[in-house]
Amino acid sequence: MSIKGQTEQQQAEAQLAVGYYTELFKPPLEPKKLPPPAKLPPVPQPVLAQRVPGAKEESVSGAWQIVADKLKEQILLRHYSPQTLKSYSIWMWKLSRFLENKSPETVTTSDVQRFLADLAVRQQVSASAQNQAFHALLFLFRYVFKRDLGDLRDTPRARFQLASFPFRD
Template sequence: MEKKASFHAKLPNEDQWHEVYKKLGAEIKIRHYSPKTHKAYSIWTRKFQHFMKNKAPDLLTVEDVKAFLTSLAVESKVSASSQNQAFNALLFFFRHCLGREFGKVDGVVRAKRKPYIPVVLSRQEVDLIIGKLRYPYDLVVKFLYGCGLRLGECMNIRINNFNLDAGVLTIHDGKGKKDRTLPLPEVILPEIHRQFDAVRLLHRQDLDQGIAGAFMFDSIEKKYKNAGREFHWQWFFPAKDLTWVPDAGEYRRAHLHDRHVQKAIKSVVQRAQLTKRATAHTFRHSFASHLLQANYDIRTIQELLGHSDIRTTMIYTHTVKSRTIKKTKSPLDIDPSEMK
């Protein structure tokens, strides 16, 4: 660590920060964190750099972090979740890029956590939106709502995530690097089979044209060089157009872009003139709330959503009406037989 510090000390501050960002990217890649995490951590690190007026990385202290986090709450008035994300980003930055531990971070003004109740669509509203969406966006929403998926999880589904014989879908490396298995909605099984046929046809065309196949994880690509050309590794929702990879000098097939799905949903919601603001994530909220309405156990819903903390799932108890009591009564007014 001393050698790294002395090496950095010889560089101008800008060059030191350039090295830090290279290190940040490498450390995130080693741990197989998502591109979104890389982007978020890079953004917060740059904001911290700007706040510290380009101070040399080796001279940064925990007190600097405290000042930055307090500034986010007091001056920038960021949400509690944003402040927590900034804290996690800087914790990673100090630990893995600077080789230093935080220690205690006391005395930070915490951003206020506002009570949040998610927007939930009725089943009729869900059906209305699906009915107005064109292929493949209608099928995407059926997975978002029918399986309670995050949009990123849905876009990353590959053919080998399905076990049609058992009627289940396995989500690999969801948020928090947790795998989970979900029941496939039986009502859309015919559409799933048709999508398999469409992907199979597109895959054959790609092979005939010499396309390098689907984009793959680096670890899989190194171990199985031709994995991207195998059918079971193809995206379930492939992009319409191919992507040119300059470094490799080849075309690859990516999955359908998140932004295209969001745009399609936004357009339909506006045309349907719904009074609610609905996004792709709204269907996941609706999935959880409708299961709760159907008297599913909260722990079961937690597992289906992939929440590590039951408190995250408990928020959906505020989106449905209580069925346990119609009117508040004094215990003296309740028939003893109702308490058994």
Template sequence: MDDIPIPLPAQPARFMDRFRAHMRAKRLAYRTEKTYCLWVLDFIRFHKRRHPETMGAAEVDAWLSYLANQRHVAINTQKTALNAVVYLYRQFLERDLGELQFNKTNKGRRLPVVFSHEEAMQVIDAMNGVHQLVASLMYGSGLRVMEAVRLRVQDVDFSEQCLFIREAKGEKWRRTLLPHALLAPLRAQIDMALALHKRDLLDGYGAVYLPGALDKKYPKAATSSQWQYIFPAPNRAMDPRSQVMRRHHVGEQQVRRAMAAAMSRLDIRKKASCHTFRHSFATNLLKAGTDIRSIQELMGHTDVNTTMIYTHVVGAHARGVASPLDRS
């Protein structure tokens, strides 16, 4: 249940509690909140636990340069750290840092690892049950693992053959493809999830976690069928934040472990993860001639430049360019 926000006091007094409350008021994703808190705490610890209000641009520059020069973080990691402290000062403390002069990391951005279609299907076939269906959605619909396990019954539109991704990174909603091959398995999974929900209701439970303040706005929504997770956890558990016994969705780590086990049984020598399915979704669409703007929309990228990296992954060979050594 690490995707459920921790409770905060009604009137937060501690600095980090007030910082969290500010991010929630701005409706930042909980994962962004956790990431920003980790980097802000790292910034504070680097400066011997000085209060951020007593520091400014010079201290931010020193810390970001340390991340590049001593910790050798990747470009995107340093950017995330920068975003965290910029939010801290500009949004929360309402102080302009001016022009920062930190050393930028020189670790280049790596191209993502991708599966060929044959490799992706081998990995999926080596999995089973719920984990196999989750992996199929990651590859067939371009979902992140967290988006797949968080799918709710109302997110599937069988008539339009599409998925609505509502609890996405950055709280950006999008619509993506629902593969025809997954229609029957997904219907069966939903039937199983709703049967389990019906049994929970008979046992006096059945209220699912709702994001934001929806449980207060719609008191009956938590027990309605449309809000139930498509991939419910096998057992009910006590929600440590609300102290409510409920059934959450299957854990992301369970899917990751199932994929790692499948990979270990196959002779695919790539450093792959669950996210490799999402990368492979994009590259295979690109190889099939799908235009980059459509792929951007399906992936939920704000900036098309993020999507453009897949043009480098596909490479010249996929565009019909041959090595001179291969010419007859």
């Protein structure tokens, strides 16, 4: 026995604990470097199966690209997630293709209503997909076009498919 009635093993353990403590709380030699901030994915570009060459189409596609850039700017301004940017951009480009690259300045409420109806009736998308498209286009009209989307109450709605869920007796 030695200091304060401790055995040699207890003294060795105490010395080891003090060593761990000093190593743990020793100031770092260099300041920690933070990883670079995550970059948002680029705005998806339209994928057109067939392109008819012509000056008008190029200028209209260019106009939609400007809309895509403004959409990205508005989403970043409101701190929406990168996934929201991606999905809203995809719905914007799908609307553009549905309208056969109609100029963005001339898109009307009835164009959006026809697009949402086409999703529900012809394409038979899920209710959640149609809702996502609706909210993407609502955002587009409010914050990018700075126009009211209008009344869409008469738009056909996609149905919730109960048959896709297995139920037990």
